Every structure is written in structure tokens, then in C-alpha cells.
Amino acid sequence: MFLASPGALYLLIFFVIPLGLITVYSFATRTSTGRTSLSGWNVESYEAIGDEIILGIIGRSAWLATLTTVLCVAVGYPFAYYIATRPRHVRAVLLVLVMIPFWTNALVRVFAIRFLLGSNGPASALSESLGLGTFRILFTPTAVTIGMVYSFLTFMVLPLYVALERMDWSLTEAARDLYASGAKAFWKVTLPLTRSGIVAGCVLVFVPSFGSYVVPDILGGAKTLLIGSYIARQFRDARNWPLGAALSVLLIVAMLVAVALNQRSGSGAEDGGRPRGRKRRPGQGEAEPVTAVAS
Amino acid sequence: MSARTAAVSSGKGSMRRGRRSRLVLLAATIGAAALVAAACGDDEAAEPAEAEAPATTAAPVEEATGAAACAPGETDGDLAFYNWAEYMDEELLAAFEEQTGINVDYTTYESNEEMLTKVESGAAIYDLIVPSDYMVDTMRREGLLLELNYDAIPNSANIADEFNNPPFDPDHLYHVAYQWGTTGIGLTYDVLDLLGGESTWAVIFDPDTAALVPGSISMLDDAPENVSAALKYLGYSIADVINSQNEDAIREAGEVLRATNDRLLKYDSVTFGDDLVNGEVDVAHGWSGGFALSIFEADAYETHVYTIPAEGGVRWVDTMAIPHNADNVCSAHAMINFLTDAENGAALTNWTYYGSPNAASTPFILEEILEDPGIYPPPEVNARLEFIPHTGDLALLIQDQLTNAKS
Numbered sequence: 079m080f081l082a083s084p085g086a087l088y089l090l091i092f093f094v095i096p097l098g099l100i101t102v103y104s105f106a107t108r109t110s111t112g113r114t115s116l117s118g119w120n121v122e123s124y125e126a127i128g129d130e131i132i133l134g135i136i137g138r139s140a141w142l143a144t145l146t147t148v149l150c151v152a153v154g155y156p157f158a159y160y161i162a163t164r165p166r167h168v169r170a171v172l173l174v175l176v177m178i179p180f181w182t183n184a185l186v187r188v189f190a191i192r193f194l195l196g197s198n199g200p201a202s203a204l205s206e207s208l209g210l211g212t213f214r215i216l217f218t219p220t221a222v223t224i225g226m227v228y229s230f231l232t233f234m235v236l237p238l239y240v241a242l243e244r245m246d247w248s249l250t251e252a253a254r255d256l257y258a259s260g261a262k263a264f265w266k267v268t269l270p271l272t273r274s275g276i277v278a279g280c281v282l283v284f285v286p287s288f289g290s291y292v293v294p295d296i297l298g299g300a301k302t303l304l305i306g307s308y309i310a311r312q313f314r315d316a317r318n319w320p321l322g323a324a325l326s327v328l329l330i331v332a333m334l335v336a337v338a339l340n341q342r343s344g345s346g347a348e349d350g351g352r353p354r355g356r357k358r359r360p361g362q363g364e365a366e367p368v369t370a371v372a373s
Numbered sequence: 374m375s376a377r378t379a380a381v382s383s384g385k386g387s388m389r390r391g392r393r394s395r396l397v398l399l400a401a402t403i404g405a406a407a408l409v410a411a412a413c414g415d416d417e418a419a420e421p422a423e424a425e426a427p428a429t430t431a432a433p434v435e436e437a438t439g440a441a442a443c444a445p446g447e448t449d450g451d452l453a454f455y456n457w458a459e460y461m462d463e464e465l466l467a468a469f470e471e472q473t474g475i476n477v478d479y480t481t482y483e484s485n486e487e488m489l490t491k492v493e494s495g496a497a498i499y500d501l502i503v504p505s506d507y508m509v510d511t512m513r514r515e516g517l518l519l520e521l522n523y524d525a526i527p528n529s530a531n532i533a534d535e536f537n538n539p540p541f542d543p544d545h546l547y548h549v550a551y552q553w554g555t556t557g558i559g560l561t562y563d564v565l566d567l568l569g570g571e572s573t574w575a576v577i578f579d580p581d582t583a584a585l586v587p588g589s590i591s592m593l594d595d596a597p598e599n600v601s602a603a604l605k606y607l608g609y610s611i612a613d614v615i616n617s618q619n620e621d622a623i624r625e626a627g628e629v630l631r632a633t634n635d636r637l638l639k640y641d642s643v644t645f646g647d648d649l650v651n652g653e654v655d656v657a658h659g660w661s662g663g664f665a666l667s668i669f670e671a672d673a674y675e676t677h678v679y680t681i682p683a684e685g686g687v688r689w690v691d692t693m694a695i696p697h698n699a700d701n702v703c704s705a706h707a708m709i710n711f712l713t714d715a716e717n718g719a720a721l722t723n724w725t726y727y728g729s730p731n732a733a734s735t736p737f738i739l740e741e742i743l744e745d746p747g748i749y750p751p752p753e754v755n756a757r758l759e760f761i762p763h764t765g766d767l768a769l770l771i772q773d774q775l776t777n778a779k780s
Contacts, residue, residue, distance in 0.1 A: 110765065110766050110768075111511055111514050111515055112511065112768065113493075113515060131773075131776060131777060131780050134780050135776075135780065196653065197652075197653060198651060198652070198653070217638050217639040295594075298639075299591075299637070299638060299639020299640060299641065300594045300639060300640040300641070300779070301634060301637060301639060301640060301779060302779055303776060303779040303780060308776070311772070311776075314484075314486055315486075315595070315596060315772060316596075316768070316769060316772040317486070317768075318769065318772075
């Protein structure tokens, strides 16, 4: 109890209180000068979310987050699989290579992508030298998608790697011994055993990409409004803090639901993976380490 | 009553003012990235302020009262001066310190909203701030500004008449003009030639005219500015539309913005000047200072130019004002008086390359600045410029127009 108090204090100051304030503000009123009045509680900000335009913004954000997540799985799974199947010392090097961009400021990386994709950048120079003309991709949805996948790929690769690395590979060998084809062994054994890693990765990618606004604004030229930018705009330009707070609460609730679903399906995968794994090597093939990365 | 649009996004500051802006630009964007965190912090900070002063919420229009009794040049302690980033010749501050014997604690901000939040919450106490026109309006209506004692600022007589009766402070009680600039179009001379030598909003808003532009077009990411530009294109007076609460005209402008959205390469309030001189865009809507800086840095005077469209554009002015909770009010008056001195005012403009509101400064301002029509437009162009007035209850409707355009 006593030992837990620093952690509890941390959570109180940096999680409970800010969250409480945001919730309180979401029921407040915007005065006509843009000040937030705490008298006269109301749910108008939540009603405003039902507006067609805001729903459209939420829908677009959800679509982009889904697309990002799917592409991250498609790119990240073979990537993580490759790393996990290398010899131990190669693995360490590859993991460090995955981590290095992760240590770089996210904004710097986004500006780097912007330079790479720009009409004066190397991608354009290459396409021009091949006679394909100027490369016009910056400030399009394609550029946003590339930037999003790049920004969040690490969040997908790491849990997948952990799941694959912890997997009991003798199980796939057994499947092959029993005349399963390589593809079949993958679908029937490897994929189910790493399901918890996939789910954790999806949550880790989907949640931040849903609220992301730096990447769409910088690489998309702010031409398509997404929920993250829209919330930022409420706190800044529109000075409509109650609406911004209400949308933030909505995002937080959506995130909590996603995490809760992850916990559930994570434990489901454990149940499936455990009995067989345990027979061979106790402590292997479990989903806990993945969940630890997630939290 | 009335509202406020926070017309200036955080990027505006860095480009409006800024001679060495690359780092500032990055810092501004990082600042924007930290917004969610900042918003939480602001909430915490704002809470006690609300608790202490519930009356302010009850009566939004609340005049801070009582002009300070200071003699000209009198100081009453070190001066906490909160100004836009890259908007001050530090030598002027040193001269002021030497002259008065007090220290200047000089800090900077990147947007009006950043400054407003600090002053409103009382998170920090400042003696002198530099709000833009519309922000003066917001702050005086919220009772956040102290009435100035113009007797303690004899040099305020140097300010040109055109700056002394602005719509944002009708009784002229709270501010002294600091520097001013405009919002218009930066373009290549090639495009200007295609337009017959006369800049027009049609190059952005009219499909046929915009089709003449070989490259791309960008606009600011700033609802009041974008709506104002569309209103000017449609032939409206911004002031008439806002003052007569003409919602239909604003929606009409919104339709224009919506029809323009797909034609734009991007919305950008930060790098529009650099993107123009780099060739990323051929036509850019933006602030005079941002273009002046980029064209200066790239030495692109032969190829690129900032113009005010024939239909007219937006004019803005930044002002010196004293927050309601300032500690050293007399020192603040002394600094305002110091900066409105004819030679000091000129020194400021010679450093920032923005227009000076100080009529007495003109003989001391560099000729290249006075002769630059992008900084000092000729009178007939000047006549077509308008302030964005206090948008009042229309603020959210104006914000919605840009939101709709992007949907």
C-alpha cells in the first residue's frame, strides 16, 4: 500500500485529475467571447457531436486509422517474423534498427518524410531522372497514409516480435512433421499463437492513429479535417473548449473500450495457447509479455 | 458580447514576425504538437482563476477601470515584457534599461491565444503585452486590460491618426499601436504577368483564372482570414458583413471556400512563404511578413512578389497593452513611451521590416522599407484594406465555414 503510493500519486496527478477536468469542461458553456463558463452545466457539446459534419470527421478518422492498422499488420507481420527467425545476435541488431527511429522525435520524422515526398525531394528527383515527370504525392491522402504507417509501424512490430519470439516453434515443426504444408502450418499454428500480439499491435496502432493530427496536417496539407485536428482547433482557433473537451472524452472512452476488448481477446488467446505450450516449456507461449508492452 | 475567433494560429506568429525563423518554426510546430498536453495544463491553470473571479463569468463585458497615475518616464520596478517571438530589436531593450536603470524581463510567445491563456489564468504576471487587433477586443471585453494613462505616454501623439480610431478599441483606451502588416497573395512574377500585372483573389477562387496558374496554390489555415478573403473576392466589405451580422454572406463565402478546397495543394499558416520561393506553390495566400522574410532569405526579389489583390485585403495591427493584473504599471507606460519615440519606433521597423504606425518615425526608416509596396502599400491600395472586426457571435459560424470546406 505504502510502496504503491508514488505510482498512485502519479496516476492521480497525470491521469485522474486531467481526465476529471476534461470531463468537467465538457459539460461547461462557451461564452460569446470564447471563455469557458463553468456555471450552467449542459450537454450541448455532446449533442453537437451528433452533427453531420462532426460525424463525417469521426468517420473519416476511423477509416484512416483502420487503413493504417491493416497496412501496419501487412507490413509489420512479415517484418517481425523475419526478425524473430534470425539468429540471436542478428535479432538484437535488427531490433535496435527498428528502435532507432522510434527514439527520434516524431515531428522530426514527419518533416523528414515531407522532405522525401516533396516535389523537390529525392523521390521526385528519382522519378524525374527516370523520365516519369515530377512526383506529386505530398499533400494527398496517399502521403498521409504513408506517413501514418511509417509513424506507427514500430508499435505493431514490437508486440508482434515479442509474440513470435516467445512462440514455441517446435509446434510448427510438429505440424510440418504431420504433413501440414508451410502455409497451412502458418495459418493453423503460427497465426493463432501470435493472435494476442496482433491484437495488441492493432490497439497500439489504431488508438493513436485515430487521434493523430500532426501527420495529416503536415503531410496532408490540412485539406481533410480529422478528429485530432478538429479537437486542436476547438482549443485554439475556435476557443470552444467545451466541445473540444467533449470530443476528447469521446476519444478516451473509445480508447478504453478498445483496450478492454484487447484485454479480453488477449486472455482468450492465452487460453488457446497455454495448454499446449505449457506441456513443453512452462512460461513460454503466453500472452503476458505482449500485454505488458501494450500497457 | 462577443466572441472571438482566435484568428491567429500558432504558426502565424513565427512567420509574421521573424527574421531567423527556422528554429522558431519548428518550435511552433512542436508547441502545436503538445497541444493536448497544453490544453490539460491550461485547464488546471484556468480553474483557480475562475474560482477567484466568478464575477467575470457572470458579466463578460467588464471594463477594467482606473488609469494609472504615472509621470512620463516614471518607473516603479523591473518590467515583465511579453512579446511575439522575433519581434524586438534587443538593442532597444538595452537602451531602455540604460536610460531607466530598471531591468527588462523579456519573454516571447507564438500566438495571441498562447498569450491570452497565460494572462487569463494568471499563470504568469506581465506588465506589458503585444496583442493583435482582434485580441485587444477580446481582452478588453473580458476585463483583462488596464486603461492606459496617455498623459504618461506623451510620445503616443506620434502615432498616425489612422491608427487612433480602430474598431477593436473604439474609445481608444487600452492600446498603442506597435507594428502593422497585411494579408494578401504572394505569387511568381510569371503568374502576375498571366493576370495582366494586377493581383486578384480570382487567382485562388475563380476556377478559370486559377486554371492559368501552372503550379499549385495554397491558403492560410485560418478561418477568419480565409472567410475574409472569400468575402473580398465576392465584393463584400468585411466590416459591413460582420457588423450587420450578415450570416448569408458568410455562408456564401463558405461555399466559395468549399468549391476551392480541391483546387488547393494545402492549407498552411507556417511555411507558405518558403513554399512559394521553393517553387512548391506558385500562388500563396498569407501574411506580408512571412513573404517578406522568405523572399529576403532566398533573395527571390526577381522572381517572387507579395501583392495586395485589387479587391483589397486584410490589414492587421499589433499593439502594446497592459494586462489588468500588471505589477509595474508605470514601468510599462515608460516602455510604451520609449518605443513610440520617433527614432526608437524607426529602429524597431528597421529591424522587423514591418510597417510602423509611428508617423514621426518616417524620416528615420530605411528607404528600402518605405519603398516596398508590400510593407507600405500606396494610398489607393491602403484604402482597400480592412481590419477583421470583432466577429462576436459569428465566430463559430466563421470557423464552421472552413470546417465545411474541408469536409
